[in-house]
Amino acid sequence: MKNRRKFLLTLTTGFVALAVVVGSALADELLGVITKVDSDAKKVTVVEKGTDKEVLVTVTDETEWVTPKGASKIDLAKVSKNLAKAQDAGRKGINVTVTHEKGVASKIAPAAKKKAAAAN
Numbered sequence: 349m350k351n352r353r354k355f356l357l358t359l360t361t362g363f364v365a366l367a368v369v370v371g372s373a374l375a376d377e378l379l380g381v382i383t384k385v386d387s388d389a390k391k392v393t394v395v396e397k398g399t400d401k402e403v404l405v406t407v408t409d410e411t412e413w414v415t416p417k418g419a420s421k422i423d424l425a426k427v428s429k430n431l432a433k434a435q436d437a438g439r440k441g442i443n444v445t446v447t448h449e450k451g452v453a454s455k456i457a458p459a460a461k462k463k464a465a466a467a468n
Contacts, residue, residue, distance in 0.1 A: 375449050378403060381441040382456075385428040392427070392456075394446055406452045414457040422456060 380403070384393035390407045413422040427442070434442055443459035 375447050375454065378405070378446040378448060379444075380446070381443055382427065382431060383441040385424055385431055387424040387428060390424065392424075392453075394444065395440070404451065405446055405448055407456075408452060411453045412455045414455050416460065419455070422453075 380394040447455040
């Protein structure tokens, strides 16, 4: 009986691990720069890194904004405000990695800000 439970537990764990791997494989990652935010349509325009191709990504109520401090539901008004600040500072937009499936974002992670080199 003990061996059967152990076998079933191992088998179940294997299926769960497989589901996680397959689920992750279905999602695509897009690296680029958010250049436009349409809060009404719940869409962001991301210029893909290396191609300069504009990709329209849909944002849902479940889309997470992931930072080193943690994850929260995305606030497009806040993203729009930060985009305006970045563009006012002379940058193209907000560098991000977007995890999406068929153009619908599940996670958007802004790139970590580079720290200024310490003066010696």
